[in-house]
Amino acid sequence: MTENQFFPAIGQLAHSADAISGNALENGTQDDDRPLEEVQSLCMQCGEQGITRMMLTSIPYFKEVIVMSFRCEHCGATNNEIQSAGTIKAEGVLYTLKVLHYADLDRQIVRSEACTVEIPDFELQLPPARGQLTTVEGLLRDIAADLSSDQPVRRILDEAAYTKIQQIIDGIRGVLGDEEEVEDEAGETGPVSAAAEKNKDDPVKKAITIKLDDPSGNSFAEFFGSISDPKWTFKTYARNAEQNRALGLIPPEEHSTEREGASEADGEGAQGTNEEVYEFTGVCSRCARPLVTRMKNVSIPYFKDTLIMSTNCENCGYRDNEVKSGAAISEKGKRITLRIEDREDLSRDILKSETCGLTIPEIDLALQPGTLGGRFTTVEGILEQVYEELSEKVYTAGDSSTMVDEDRQKFQNFLKQLKEITNAQKPFTLVLDDPLANSYLQNLYAPDPDPNMEIVAYERTWQQNEELGLNDMKVENYTADDANETKEEKRTEEVTS
Numbered sequence: 001m002t003e004n005q006f007f008p009a010i011g012q013l014a015h016s017a018d019a020i021s022g023n024a025l026e027n028g029t030q031d032d033d034r035p036l037e038e039v040q041s042l043c044m045q046c047g048e049q050g051i052t053r054m055m056l057t058s059i060p061y062f063k064e065v066i067v068m069s070f071r072c073e074h075c076g077a078t079n080n081e082i083q084s085a086g087t088i089k090a091e092g093v094l095y096t097l098k099v100l101h102y103a104d105l106d107r108q109i110v111r112s113e114a115c116t117v118e119i120p121d122f123e124l125q126l127p128p129a130r131g132q133l134t135t136v137e138g139l140l141r142d143i144a145a146d147l148s149s150d151q152p153v154r155r156i157l158d159e160a161a162y163t164k165i166q167q168i169i170d171g172i173r174g175v176l177g178d179e180e181e182v183e184d185e186a187g188e189t190g191p192v193s194a195a196a197e198k199n200k201d202d203p204v205k206k207a208i209t210i211k212l213d214d215p216s217g218n219s220f221a222e223f224f225g226s227i228s229d230p231k232w233t234f235k236t237y238a239r240n241a242e243q244n245r246a247l248g249l250i251p252p253e254e255h256s257t258e259r260e261g262a263s264e265a266d267g268e269g270a271q272g273t274n275e276e277v278y279e280f281t282g283v284c285s286r287c288a289r290p291l292v293t294r295m296k297n298v299s300i301p302y303f304k305d306t307l308i309m310s311t312n313c314e315n316c317g318y319r320d321n322e323v324k325s326g327a328a329i330s331e332k333g334k335r336i337t338l339r340i341e342d343r344e345d346l347s348r349d350i351l352k353s354e355t356c357g358l359t360i361p362e363i364d365l366a367l368q369p370g371t372l373g374g375r376f377t378t379v380e381g382i383l384e385q386v387y388e389e390l391s392e393k394v395y396t397a398g399d400s401s402t403m404v405d406e407d408r409q410k411f412q413n414f415l416k417q418l419k420e421i422t423n424a425q426k427p428f429t430l431v432l433d434d435p436l437a438n439s440y441l442q443n444l445y446a447p448d449p450d451p452n453m454e455i456v457a458y459e460r461t462w463q464q465n466e467e468l469g470l471n472d473m474k475v476e477n478y479t480a481d482d483a484n485e486t487k488e489e490k491r492t493e494e495v496t497s
Helices: 010-027 102-106 136-149 151-157 159-176 241-246 252-271 379-393 405-422 462-467 478-496
Strands: 037-042 049-058 064-071 078-084 092-101 108-111 116-119 124-126 132-135 178-183 189-193 203-214 232-237 277-283 290-299 305-312 319-325 333-340 349-352 357-360 365-367 375-378 428-434 453-458
Touching: 078 132, 092 102, 102 136, 102 203, 108 136, 108 203, 132 136, 136 151, 136 159, 151 159, 159 178, 159 203, 319 375, 349 379, 375 379, 379 405
Parallel strands: none
Antiparallel strands: 037 049, 049 064, 064 078, 092 203, 092 232, 108 132, 116 124, 116 203, 178 189, 277 290, 290 305, 305 319, 333 428, 333 453, 349 375, 357 365, 357 428
């Protein structure tokens, strides 16, 4: 039996359920023919027996999941949960959503049991909890409901905590467009929702940012249109040892031993043993076996010194490479524009740093800084990596209530165009924008100017410096400032006393 037969699309399950419900009374239904598995479960509220239904399905643009729903007919208690049916991914994922309009509240969210939800605007962070398949609006309403449940008691015991939490609740209701709570005829209070009356294109009263950080890589946030959605960003990152231990990939005993060996190796590298290639012991993110990461300082002609790190696991075959700048921070940013016309241009070496954004205007491709990390490869190689990431993480088949055929066709056309430019079937423009000027694109005519390449140096904006942490960075006379601050603090204490 194939994987698609185990995890059919939601549309196929709906058709099967309709067919069975129509013939159930006449012919009877076999348990093997049901699209849902049903088991009796104990209700934790009333102690009676309820029913848990489990459905194996695939979510378009994501992966296979197990959806579970519980309902007790005696007390009406309900609960639902979602679990990943796949393996833990090689890298963690970080999704960032900007909720600016009411339409953004309809974005689908898959939250795994290892996912942390953060809303910086409210200084709110939700630790990993049970898996959940919902929307942005559903997530916000669940947060507001959970925070509101103990507010009457909190108001009496800790008024300061009550005030802070109430500000978060009011802020969430402002995003949702809910009015103040009113009392109904039954004496119960609840918010009056105005979101349904709003136009989807209208802006929300308070714009917020939602971040989904999942070390297991099994969470997902929906984008609108294509991955160039300006309100949606997606990044992958390598898990650290603590995250691997939390996911059960590294036993605690092996973790402590391996980290001691890694510290010794790090110490030798920091002291400098005059070796050309440095080696650091570590743990494979896939099989949790020991491996070695090698680092070398490489001087790229007509550019600057660069640190290249290579990881190779001899046990499972996992390989990865990363590039870091080995020079000082440049005073200006750099934008490189290359017109690619034939396959020879695809063989150019390219160094894309972590702070570099990549754009191809002809196919509306825009990779935000941090996507794919640092890479030292060729133009063809980085395009193939982009295609593999999208074809693996985004499903173009399946059925979804929130996805129309037009959007699916647009994305399929986008992948087709990306494959065409990867094979140099038509000319296109490649733009690298790096505010730290740590990216590089090979000039085939060096040291003479390349007629197809344009390099522009520009002044970084205050916002770019803020994101890079340069506004608060000071490397000169900082000891004098610390001494002055200490004197001012002592003087203030003397005046106060």
